[in-house]
Amino acid sequence: MNQDKTTRRAVLTGAAAVLATPHIAGAQAKAVRIGMQATFSGPLAQSGITHRNAIEMEVERINATGGMAGRPIEMVYRDSKSQPQEAARVARELINSDGCEMLFDAESSAGSFAVQEVVRDLGVLCIHSSSETSSLTADPKYRVATAFRSGRQGIHDAIVGGAYAAKVAEARKLTKWATCSPDYAYGRDTTAQYLEYLKHFKPDIEVISQAWPKLGQPDFTEVITKLIQAKPQAMYTALYGGDLTAFINQGNIYALFSAMQVFSVNLADYTALTAIKNLPPGIATGNRYVVTCPDTAANREWGEAYRKRYNEYPTNWSWESSTGMRFYEGAAKKAGSTDPKKLAEALRGLKIDCPFGVDGTVTMRAEDQTVVGYAIGWGTTLTKPPYVADVKPADWGTIFELETEWKKRNGFI
């Protein structure tokens, strides 16, 4: 009888355990779905792919170390085909139909603004990792309480670029300047802002020639001869991607790069650096992503791990997305939850360890919900790997000071 009782109890306990286990296991295993839309097809496919590459690495690492507050991350990727209306649709679909609890937006410019409106309408948590348009987070008109940015900003680049150029110009007496940038809003705005800060730090410079090649222009001959004929001592260019490599390859034929000191804000990204046939030495360049900025073991290790895995170096987009995932991870740790509201609260002002921070950390500034403290600097090119050396990291004190001034001037604060 006794034995019978024990057996029954054992059976009941066992049954209860069996019934309870899947429930507990289910609760633990329920993945946090994060939806990411980006451009995975067409001429800009590389942006989406290298964003995703970095995210995959982070997701594996985060999931291996306990996930977000105990829940593993499951990413859902969708192609927006570089169309803002498609980005908006896909973002809505990810939340409404695919069961995603939050978004990770890797659209550039227009797409990110379209997603921002979805975020506003649905009240969903989102990290933008790709848009560099300062107003996305700086202008209170566009800001949304649940939207954050983990990527660089145009205004930061302008300040740092201007400060670095002024120092070089001062040391080498470069007063006559030319510019050569793509003929649309990005090119014109970036150039104007760069010159503004260059003149802020060194008021006696003079711009003697400005060239505005069309986007995707195959032949830069007339631009290059115009620049050489103007005989400037220095030149700034905001060209990027295929246009930049074409410009440098064609400029080499005319020995443009020995005729003047060139400052190229977008050159130091491996996609550009490795696509150029003979990279001229000594071009000054802003860092997009290079393993030598910040020059730390953590950054080199991350860059090498990426290269080993994907057989190419990471891009600027890669570090921005990697940082975004680290913020989600950090926020979950701080909040002890994956509840989007608590995560948003935790993200404001959150400081995390990060290989791309100038001091090994980056901060999600609370006031405008954008990342600060990331490594940003200018160096000069070498003909061989690591391609960029002597990178001078920028001083964030100066950036903050001038950024605040800029915000006041634009009525943002």
Next chain:
Amino acid sequence: MNRIVRDIAIGVLVVAVLAAVPHLIPSKAFQDFVIRCSSMALFATSLNLLVGYTGLSSFGHGLFFGLGTYSFALLMQKTGISLPVAFIATLLITTVTAIAVGAICIRLRLIYFAFVTLAMQMLMHSVIISWVGLTGGDQGLQGGIPRRVVAGIDLGNQYNLYIFAAVVLVIGLLMMRHIVNTSFGTSLRMIRDNETRAAFLGIVVWRVKLTVFVLSAVFASVGGIVMSLFVSGAYPELINWPISGDAIFAIVMGGVGSFLGPTVGTMILLLLNDVVTRQTEYYGLALGIIILAFALGLRRGLLDFITERLGGRPAGGIS
């Protein structure tokens, strides 16, 4: 008269069914689909007034779709006017623009007409890209559309926008259906089939062409307004030339000779887009293969194919 009553009854029924669907299947993706479908179907059907009914192959019809999105979004953002007023004002802006553009374009025929309309669209696209202060340039019009309220109904709410889009689509289609069934519609088909004969029969060809050009522009613009409400803004991609291509694809796939062909084509195109995008990043490849299948296999749009198989002649009356 009977036909009109029948068409209206079908329209009311469609709206009623669509209104009931969310209570049975609460799929927000379906609602989004209908909203986008409404926008693109109005756009494609309006283009078919030119292509299918008048024989004017416009490659730049996206100009008016885009103009609709930008005018409406700008009026809502920069002025304090209410949504219905902005809606009407957008149609007026489109009308004026379409008269100016049409006056230049309808004098031309065939490929010349096609290319000048395309040039007009590219011109407007360039203006929007360059006028950064007003339009936000290549960044698009940022900051969302405020006060999306009609008669106390907030179109910021997805279900409300869904019903609104369905109603606008049905009214738009009914109006276009009515246009092609009047004697004016017959004039259009006569011009398409033989312009010289139509002129000899006393039809003032340029006036009819200009009128249909303006009418189709206005309906395209309504499609643009719905899109602008869906994305809560306006983006240069919505006025760039590929958007005209989308409408042409919709017509080709659905059928140029059937009134509902472009609507069916839009549904196929959007469904393909949504399904293929979920599976693969090779959307362009999949779309290309399917369009080839339509072109080489069916040799006409789906609805034309079905109509002919059933022994009928497509309503548009391909002769």
